[in-house]
Amino acid sequence: MYPEVDFLYLNEQEMIKAGVKNMPECIDTMEDVLKCLTKGDFVMGGENHNSHGCMVTFPNESPFPNMPKNVGEDRRFMAMPAYIGGPFDMAGMKWYGSNTANKEIGLPRSILMVMLNDKTTGAPVCLMSGNLLSAYRTGAIPGVGLRHLAPKGAKTGAIYGPGVMGKTSLDAFMATCPELDTLKVKGRGKKSLDSFLEYVKATYPQLTTVTVVDDIETLVRDSDVISFAATAGTDPSKYAYVKGEWIKPGALIVAPSAFDMETDFLKEKCKMVVDNIKLYEAWAEEYPYPTFGSINIIGAKFTDMCHDRIISKSDITDMGDILLGNASGRDSDDQIIVYSVGGMPVEDVAWGKVCYENAVKMGLGTKLNLWNKPDMC
Template structure:
């Protein structure tokens, strides 16, 4: 870039698709590099602890100001998620989004997301990009990294709780990481979403000779080798899908992208517990004072609550990066049950955004926008 003039690239959703944002294999590879950077500490996220998930604006239930948005349903919020990521990415960025379940009645996704990439030194914008697909892909890809290292290599039965966007991308990652998957079970809340999901699977993944829609969590997890929870969840753990240990097949891998719950004793004594970045869950312990689980609906916060209660030693919570680097064992037997928590972090958006940005520049995609030729006040 020729300073002091600044131009940056704008990539709409079509540009992002042409830049490869839906390349799940490539996204899994990028997310594995992210996990390595996280484990090495080569990153910074928000907050004094450098590990905050982001800064969220949540609206009040009532307000004397008629124009102020109200918290009238699940996931009504705005959030800014800044991060620097080193390693092969070496870039600053931020995801920004608003979320409202009422969007669906307008034909819009629940959340509308953008990512801005910036030069790490000057702060100059490099690229503003449509990020709904980017965020969905990176969310699904982290479980793909987990499955690569933790699933039994002969896994054949996959189970998805939540047939929405996250369910689709998680399935894409799991089929990439577990090539022997042949049978799919899915649980949802409505017939229409189940039908759409099933049609998508039949068109995209012909290897699934059997697709079964089930009504209960027990039916979902029974006999499943790889299980992904991608459903929506609020702040009341009593409403989360609940998995009893007795329902699980020996050797099952559970991937918690969203809300679900299990018996404390079974988690502590019968499972290996894995998280995508231990420092994130320690930051959540600060931001959501005990009990964290519920205020934060990710199962890894239940792990730290259990450590707080003395039900397990914190050392029994394994970091995926340590497993990738060989510092700690992953799966140690075909019968071992593993539960991996997926928190979701802005470093992932920066990483996949950087890959797509580089592809866009190489392919000549997007629209160049001018910030200034020379700043008026300097």
């Protein structure tokens, strides 16, 4: 007897009903994920089991007329497999294609799907729309840092990049910093800024002052919590650049996307925190020195600094160690903290598992049949 295999399909509206946009619950979930990572109860891709994923990029020129070309920003496909243990005990993968030009035809830059699989048989459990899932877990990992590392009584937030990551960064700000009443934002295009401001007005009326600023210095100065959430390429000279003299004592910078700052200031004046040090070590293997640029996340600069013997590995604190009590979090009211967020498929699988279980309880989704009996076995 061969077992019938069915699996659930959840579209975006069903994911919303299942709570994919519940930022406080997502932050709770990401705390459990980061604890699993530090304990080692997970597996990702690559021989090192810590790879971000496998990426397909395209050549600048090709003799094959139908092959996509490397035109514009962020033109790629990516597969991100993972297993996460702990309370999740689930395998799965995020798969997506990305093209900034999508925005010209009313589509998101990236179109994502997440598949959950039985950890033993590999059979599909649930195929789900992944855009909101990925966006909220991307905001929730910074949210963990905000919850544990933000200065007490933070009142002023700043966001560079008013797109999707900017919106979920704001959701994380508001879920973790209840006294926040002032927001500064910098963007590159009127359309995204207008959309962001409409979102702020509709969602967070408690913000009494919302200001669009024109430069990085104004954005950073006097801000308690700062998020860099704008997409960027592989040229560090084009990243948002922060001078140490602009940063308020005690400020927390969370960085799910690209920015750069002075190496000496990072070494001498900042506490450097990462979401999972093993991810950055894997990137350093896959993208040999200098890694920062090939990988536009500030944590790759941390590992480059280790390579240059400017700092040692012990100068980088893993967020999971803070959560498990193995390392301190904020050490003083005036301490400046830079928290690097790389993004990992274990996060998608974990948040997907939570949303899937919610959907089952609510009777959501469409049951699809893989087979009644496999034709070949």
